[in-house]
Amino acid sequence: MNFKQLEYFAAVAEAKSISGAARELHVAQPPVSRQLALLEDELGVTLFLRTNKGVELTEAGQCLYQHSRQMFQSLRTMADSVRDVDAGVRGQLKLGIIYSDVQIATSLMQEYHERYPQVELYVRMGSPGDLLDDLSRGELHVLFLRSQSERSYGLRERVLGEDPLELVMRAETDPAPGQAAVPIRALRDVPMCLLRSDDLWGYSRDLTDECRRAGFTPNVACHCYDTPMEMQMVQAGFGVGFLPKSIVEAHPGSPVYTKPVLEFAAKSYPILVWEDDPYQSGCVKRFLELAAERT
Amino acid sequence: MNFKQLEYFAAVAEAKSISGAARELHVAQPPVSRQLALLEDELGVTLFLRTNKGVELTEAGQCLYQHSRQMFQSLRTMADSVRDVDAGVRGQLKLGIIYSDVQIATSLMQEYHERYPQVELYVRMGSPGDLLDDLSRGELHVLFLRSQSERSYGLRERVLGEDPLELVMRAETDPAPGQAAVPIRALRDVPMCLLRSDDLWGYSRDLTDECRRAGFTPNVACHCYDTPMEMQMVQAGFGVGFLPKSIVEAHPGSPVYTKPVLEFAAKSYPILVWEDDPYQSGCVKRFLELAAERT
DNA sequence: AAGCGCCATACTATTTTTATATGGCAATTA
DNA sequence: TAATTGCCATATAAAAATAGTATGGCGCTT
16 A cells, blocks of 8 residues: 555545546546555455446445545644754753753743744753763753863853852851952951862862962862852851852842952853754754854 | 655664665665655655764654654554454444334344444334335435335345234223133224324234224224334223234333234234345444344 | 775666556436 | 447556666775
8 A cells, every 4th residue: 555545545535436536636547446446455345336427435435535534634744743843843952051050041941932832841950060971972952051261072162141250158258348349368268168179160260279379278168069059058158159140149039149359350151062963953953043143 | 755765764764774674675775775865855854864884863753753653553553444344343333123123123233232342333213114215315224124025125134033913902901801812803893002004014904904804894093103102002091902022022011911813813024124235334244144143 | 905884876677657548338318 | 229428447558666786985994
């Protein structure tokens, strides 16, 4: 059986006539007659009763006709949905997001979802290392990370914006109360909660280097494994933190606030990271296009 | 697009290799490569990424693969169900039944349904004339009627059994109390409820003819249009009826009982009636076969 | 560098499908 | 009653689609 036979069959069923169907199909009558006979042979079933003035469906023929209509419907939806997936209108998009990028990521995802509502979005949060592993295994398509000027990921990147790195504190732990910015020397001996320095993408390295240049070793009271933990420690009054300003802004009710370091205007850059694949899925392409529009 | 292309596509998707699929399909490699290219052209979509050691599905390809599996499934069920309909295992069977045949009809239908549970049964009750009209219009397939020796229906028939025609009465209207059978002369002047005599299939004609032969005109107190009505009238004490014995036996709680007419052993024959169509639907064929087995 | 396995392409051979011509059949019309 | 018409089926020739053969490029292994 093939589509042509089904197509001819359906046309004959609708025209109630072989020659009529042939006219509709713009082919001669014998081919239609022949394909019909082949179909009947293959199924081992009489599909039409041949009458004087045409043909009419048997019960088995009616059954086949109903199924054939469904079949053509499925065929159309199949082709459409394959094209949609190819165009990126439909499909799956799997994103990895580090804690610091949740704000910018959700906003971009929201806009993307409005534009491509049929795409299923998958997101996971995690450390940059874990996310990069998943990216290389193909389990994630695009990551929201922060750029590291010293290192390249060996991947495609796009900077989404910038975010000043500032000290984070409660009033009780403020090293320079009453001042809008904290001079670096004010940090001497101040207990600090920083991202663990062996984390390749920590923000802490910049600050500790700066302290050493200022002639002292910072008092790192607590090494945190991730930014939410660091926020918690600072909020608990454990010490002063050093984080992108936007993270603190995302905690409006918190007793924590930020101040820049007077002599050191460090910045962090939210970036998108993806693998450079010429056969990138349509969803990924569309998502990257949208990100490009927004920057 | 045609089934061959889909079939090749699915084989390639499963083998993750064009040449591997070609081996599975027992064809050379170039045809598979070519049909795949045609399919991709027609959809305007890249379905596979060609790698060093084979091919792998793109997202659009995965989408097509899932749909294609469904499609093959539908194809199989379509062929199966068409064959089932043809064989009479599936489909519709529309029966017409006169009141007197309800007992025998339901019993036959029950057995039929056990054997062919997938067939949808439609039944209607009515007068023989109405049912025959529906039969000729093709709205019913098989009728349960009673045979008329004088008339032929011009249709195929099968006798299902026999059923003595007897007088029906209450104790109050019994023309021959204490006797097992009623002599014909005892019916003189007895009020009777009979099927209307102009009904071609009424049982009454036999009895009224017999009365006239016995020298009197029967006292037909009420002409009934159908057997249930006649039963009601007899049950209400309006008079004596004349009906197939089985009808009364089907009313076990009723105060009505039957007695044969002494000199007149009339019988009624339940029959199946259908049109002689060589392209009879499978369900009808199977039903008639079952009826043949039972007689 | 040679060999191997993969896919793509060019070309030929085969199979399938189509179109043309024709015949049987039943119903309508002259 | 004979002729015509419209229907479907069949036989044959033409056209199209499909398969097979030969070959080349490419990346990987040996």
